[in-house]
Amino acid sequence: MTAPALTDRRTTRTTAASGLPSRVAVLLIGALPVLVVVAAMRPVADPDTFWHIHTGQFLWQSHQFSGPDPWSRFSSLPWVLHEWLPELGLAGLFQLGGFAAVAWAQAVLDTALLVVAYLCARRHANPLVSAITALIAFLGLTGSLAARPQLVTFALTAVVVSVWIRTAEDGRPRWWLVGLGWVWACCHGMWFVGVLVGAATVVALALERRHSPRQLARLAAVPALSLVAAAATPAGPRLLLVPFQISGFTVYVDEWRSPTVHDVFFVAVLVMAVLTAACWALSTRRVPLTLVVLWCAGLGWALVYGRTVAVGAMTLVPVLAASAARLLGEDTPARMPRPERRLVLAGLVLAACVGAAVTPALGSGTGPLVPGGLSPALAQLPARTVVFNEYGTGGWLMLTQPDLDPVVDERTEIYTTQYMTAYTDALMARAGWQDTVERSGATVAVLRKEQPLSSALRADGWQVVGTDGEFAMFSAPRR
Template structure:
């Protein structure tokens, strides 16, 4: 990931015009010519000039993720690291569940295996600071590529506004999970497709190995495949000649991309996985799969308001393919809150060219400025410095909504070996600590029926819980302190509380009191 980030920075210094000309040529302003001559006269050797927008954006993204504690707040981070650790130990990708006792041995292919191995390696190298660095580099890559593409079409003030509105939509998903690593691949992929379309060319074959990597990082690669067709439609519709040839080239690329995407442990089944997950009825009980709520101010709301204002005031015209993409993104973002990040990043890139054309008559810089390569070395130095600060101030995990650290430490080892009934949010931490949970964040493994039974027990439903105790031989429970199921469990005569704090409550099933009375007699 570090190599990808550095490569993105290096591309910034390629000798080319940073502003693409639109359909009608625009003369440079006299001031722009003077500035260009001034920079040329200086030769770029003794003046740093203006820092590239992409480098500034990348450094900001890196710094935010590097020092933001909420990045580690997701319970799935724990089991992703544990899965990567398992793969490094066994030198294999699991095809059966090795973690949960309730579904031990059930079919499960680690479709995000590459992300999980990277996470395990980062954790092995530098603990939680290593996780911050890994995801910081991924965010830097995403920010740098996005900023570079926006700067091709928009003046720096306009590009900055679009960048802020777009990246703000990531804020709710800024978590140490595979989707954040895959977001860098999504941004590179989208940039490659749109650049090919803007230049009237077929997409580069270099995007195909990127698709192989992406497909092994996260299931969002299917969305990337879905972007090809509408962008290809624009290329064909707006071509003045040779439409058949253009259609064939894009069609060949799409076929090759699909072929590249099945080079995973899941094979062609990976293409169907996202649709299977979205069809699950019980995913609606998971926060990120709920519809976007506007009861509180959302970044998506700000982006939509800004878009509507510009669209009406500047008469923004979108080609049919880009319009289809934008409407699809809006549908996904409203239907599932987790898709706001797709709408923010891809939406900003899809709108860059139309917005640039809409603002063509407004005052803008109009010329490219060569920045000294010193900025590249300065950026690398900043990354090294920030990383050193992070490493010299290690992250110490404390109790949190997904981390019942103190509670688990108070559970005797012999009890930990027994079957547990745990909350969905605690499953990842239990796996991380080497304890087989009842349930964890892998909704695709458990399925609707199992999750429905779990939700019923947590409602709480005494009969359902007792049925699970008898069926699975549950010996202890670890649940959130405010869970209504705690009161029901502790009302049962054979259950006793052994620990409680503001995060979690631990109860243990003891011998039946009636059995003790009979033995005493």
Template sequence: MAAARRFAPLILLLVVLAVLTVRAAEPLDNQDTYFHLRFGHELLGAWSLRDPGSVSSFATAEWVPTQWLPQVAMATVEDRWGLPGVAWLSGLAFVALALTLYAVARRWVEPLLAAPLTALALIASSSGLSARPQVLSYLLVAVTAAAWLSAARSGRTPWWLIAVTWLWACCHGMWPIGLAIGGVAVVAAVLAPERSWPRIARAAAVVALSAAATLVTPVGPKLLGAVLAVDERREFFAEWGRPDPTDPRLLALLALAVVAVGALARRGRDGTRHLREARTLTSLGLLVLAVGAAAASGRTAPVAAALLVPVAATALELRLGDRPAWTRPERVVVLGGAALALAVLAAVVPHTADEPPARPAWADPALDALPDGTPVLNDWDLGGWLMWRHPQLDPVMHGYGDTFTIEELRRNTDILAVRRGWRTLVRETGVSYALVLPSSPLGRALLHEDWRVVHRSPDLALLAPPPGWM
């Protein structure tokens, strides 16, 4: 029984690492990966962080990069090792997230609990696990929440979070969540009966200085406006919509929440004093924040999972007592398993992730033959690949919404949905060709309008307008 208790969670963690390795070894099929690569190459070239350009004449918003550091890293890796290198880098982020979640949980509970918490969080986060910078935000959410929960217990001020927030602001636009976590911790400290005003002042200073640090990244103060502008664009992106209640991954998120709530409730049977302690109040505040993230959108569901791991672990520690210390075999298995996963990934990705999503044989030669600057009306989901593989073309739309004005995003969605006035909108673009899915509403509408078929396959068509149509 003791051996099973010792080895079963480590076997589960190794299984988790194996699953992440298999996922990272798959072809890079997330279209957003490709516009991140294109932006990274532009930033390595002539673009300025404070005044970048645009890869499309149809995207004219004033914007600044909010994910520039991982984009530059991705482009640098692609220059040296191609798409297999990008896939390995993505796998590194997956493994780092898994190790971070496990280490955060182990801060308070034994491996028998830490491993299932990690597995549940990764299942709940699986919709967001792709070769995109957002994975770094999930990792930093867990780190920041754990830091404030530890501070609530020890009384030490986590000054180092100021540097973490600065780095986070260079990597991804979710950094305000870190400030929200700190704000929860400060409010909890104020409400706790054993409050210490000097400690509260220091904690508030960490939050304030972290916020100030985001204004002095290489992007400058414009970064704040770029993050605030995301909310007004959310209606145009499905991942920012409400989560699908039938999504089975929400069961893993629910399980994490039930563990946290259950552990706090069981502890409460011994009295209510513990509910007023700063660390318990912080846990309760972060639990509320996690529920809000889970309900807000599909994109923030992984944020909720990253928050719930330290919250559930601290709640279980309150119930079960201090966790056992790390053992040497545990360290060897955890770190060795991670190293093995990355080594296997390095050997496999040159054979499994060396090409972008499959396209018809005619696609690349036909598009390469188009003159530089040719305006192309494209399906939204083709934009990332198109701007990466054929940078000489001028696509009407792609998935990086920050570069478009609200009117331009509305134009794009109206064209794709073939809403009233879509013909006028297409004519106003002045495009020479359309690259569309034949089965999409736009593809069917253009074919109905007698657009000439230049090339066509079941899943892709290159069309040209008939004489006089434009």
């Protein structure tokens, strides 16, 4: 006689949770995309976007996925196009509408991530919890939002974590994750996140002994086959080694630094982690080991590098939502009602339309992180002129001034560590910088005005021949 009473109380709580506050949350998540897309509309500024566009143009013409670098005379290591699918898309957009079209896509994709976060949370919790979770997660993404292939990793991380949480509950392998893993491996170098999530979930289930050995073997086959699928992309098995190549160059790239509490996006992820732990502490229900393992993974991604904070945010989206639902005593929610799905979709479509209307106001310019105002002067230089450039301007030079030879670009993994060390020392005007500049054959330099090398070049007789914002263009003295 007690079971019906317990069921009634749970139903009452669930109904209350899905009342007016949840309706307000649904309306909010339907309206927010429009506000976000307007706020996200800005000129293309991220340095990596430019070389991704250039790579897509190269691939459309050559269909070459790996081999010697076709551009830089200073690179020494093989080049593997491991992010080719979104690069083709970026090049296509650039062909259609230039930087304005890329800026539109940048804003719409940023907005889509908010929607993805909400949908993944909604698979585990009511609309109100899902909306709050999505908003905090979006703050965690703000340090990494740009028109780059990494947006695919952010979106698919939340999807895959959500799916594996459901798999831990019902023990059913989702074989379609193998195909998704192949697509992921064609989009971004952090495709291995999906494999790690699957493997970690299987290990947690094995420790909990919730499933038979045969079930565990079937589940383990999904991440294993995803690894095989990654080796079967057009880039070939060499793709499996790319993450190890890149890890050796993180010291040279600012976005691979460790985050600090001064970074708002990092604090947002810490808040997600704390809220999740609070849900567990307040709940009387046992916390599944799967959620604990995935929580550790999300927090770990956030702590290790500034660039992976966003991965941590999207990892924690389903974990926080599922934990809050357990605290509220709610069962896994049923499929989203059709009106709610339509509202969320309408919000995203409307955001895309508003973004298209706002885009022309951006013109065809670029943001302040590249010296767009120096383009006319650079275009007058003879072909194959070597430019000793700021690290973050290499991709922009490759795309907008293809006849020039920048000494470095953001594809750090194609240069040796010895070369990158010498280049970094030269930027800081350390001992031996003259030899590095002379060996490069550079007769022009494009650097930030406050860069130590800028002062050293002036003292060495180089002349400032142009300026744009924080940047200056130098010409070598005639010896």
